[in-house]
Amino acid sequence: MSETYEQYMVDLDGVFGDSEEPFPTIKKVKVEARPLPLEPGYVRVRLRAATVNWRVFIVVENPPLYIPTHQVFVPLSDGAGEIVEISSKGSLWSVGERVITVPNCGWKQGYDVADFDPVSSYGSSNIDGTLSKFMIVRDDGIVKAPSNVSWEEAVCLPVAGGSAWNALFHGPTPVKPGGLSTFAIQLQQLAGRSFPRLLRMISWKWPKDLGATYTINYTKHTKWSEKGLEFTGNRGVDHVVDVIGLPTAAEAVRSLRTGGQVTFIGFLGGQAPPPDLVNTLLAGGKAGMLAASKPMIEELVRAVEMNNIHPQIGQVFDWNEDRKAYAALASGSVVGKVVIRI
Numbered sequence: 001m002s003e004t005y006e007q008y009m010v011d012l013d014g015v016f017g018d019s020e021e022p023f024p025t026i027k028k029v030k031v032e033a034r035p036l037p038l039e040p041g042y043v044r045v046r047l048r049a050a051t052v053n054w055r056v057f058i059v060v061e062n063p064p065l066y067i068p069t070h071q072v073f074v075p076l077s078d079g080a081g082e083i084v085e086i087s088s089k090g091s092l093w094s095v096g097e098r099v100i101t102v103p104n105c106g107w108k109q110g111y112d113v114a115d116f117d118p119v120s121s122y123g124s125s126n127i128d129g130t131l132s133k134f135m136i137v138r139d140d141g142i143v144k145a146p147s148n149v150s151w152e153e154a155v156c157l158p159v160a161g162g163s164a165w166n167a168l169f170h171g172p173t174p175v176k177p178g179g180l181s182t183f184a185i186q187l188q189q190l191a192g193r194s195f196p197r198l199l200r201m202i203s204w205k206w207p208k209d210l211g212a213t214y215t216i217n218y219t220k221h222t223k224w225s226e227k228g229l230e231f232t233g234n235r236g237v238d239h240v241v242d243v244i245g246l247p248t249a250a251e252a253v254r255s256l257r258t259g260g261q262v263t264f265i266g267f268l269g270g271q272a273p274p275p276d277l278v279n280t281l282l283a284g285g286k287a288g289m290l291a292a293s294k295p296m297i298e299e300l301v302r303a304v305e306m307n308n309i310h311p312q313i314g315q316v317f318d319w320n321e322d323r324k325a326y327a328a329l330a331s332g333s334v335v336g337k338v339v340i341r342i
Contacts, residue, residue: 004030007132008322010060012071012125026060026075026322041139043093044085048151050130051078052329052338053159059124069126077103077122079130080145080155081342091139098145100297101130103158105141107293111170131322133342143297146304149311156311156337157300162292165300218251225255236260312336 008028038044056075079101083093093099102108105127106120123129145154218224228237236257252262292300303309314336317325322340329338 004032005133006030006319007074007134010073010075010125012060026326028320028322038085038087038136040087040089041091042087042136043083043091043139043142045079045081045099045135045137045142046084047079047081047130047133047135047342049080049155049342050076050340051155051159052076052325052340053078054329056123056326057330071125073123073125074128074130074132075123076129076131076340077101077124078155078158078160079122079135080151081135084134093139093142098147098154099142100145100154100301101135101137101158102141102143102294102297103162104291104293105138108140109295110293111295131340131342140294143294143301146301148305148308152313152316152339152341153311155339156313157304158297159291160337161300161304161311162297165303166292166296169299170296223251225251228255232257314338316341 006028008026010026053076055077059075081099083095083097083099086093086095101122103122104120105122120127123131128135146157216224216227221227229235237255238257238260240252240255240260240262249262256262304311312335314334315325315328316339317328318341325338325340328334
């Protein structure tokens, strides 16, 4: 391993870069390789790919929802790479194994959101994230990557794939052309569900290519709940997973059948709900979802291998093109995951 390597850093004080540049608080820096041996229970991973999620914008804007514990940290939470070093005292892993990160690294057990530890999440300022060439992680903060996918495909699994798996097999299902929605459509056949029961709010034709039965252009049909009722024979949909937020919340509720469920995952519509509402929705996991636990991601990995699933990648950027990757995600026009090759 070289004496120095590169990683990107976020400075919440905004001292990095030119204020006229997009995303001035994120900058590539060189750091010294840690010469000390690894502590027991840790491994060093040479990262090969990371993905950009909407959370990076939320964290950088420093809203009340994410109270930072560090002003300078490595962003992003999805990572894929191979293990290059283990502790001299032994490890659960071997050098050379292909792994992916568990973004909610504090949610190591169970399927109940009550087991989730909100301060233990890669790239949330509490723990350094994955936009780095090397990363030191705990043995239980990673899972084995599927053998049938590339680095770029593997890195799509933790957040987008995990969220879709959680929604389909441990709760509800999605919206919008991003990685979570494309993954949910790819996985829905494994769940044995047909899309008349899973309402989509989409403006493109691509979902049908991935297996969606019906699509609804929510910009054309502002009262899209009526279309949802029409597709279900006025029964109403079982689940809505809403990543738009406040602009679509009312229609999401109107579209439900009696006893149906709506799960709020994000607010891509640009209007963040008040912190007290966020806390209420997430309390006990009643209406909010926090990606996936480690067991859920392990289940997803097995399903991806057994069914030879290949995640939908929207666009891949090189290591020096991080700002282009952020801009592509922010444009909302990329179908599938935005990946940075490391």
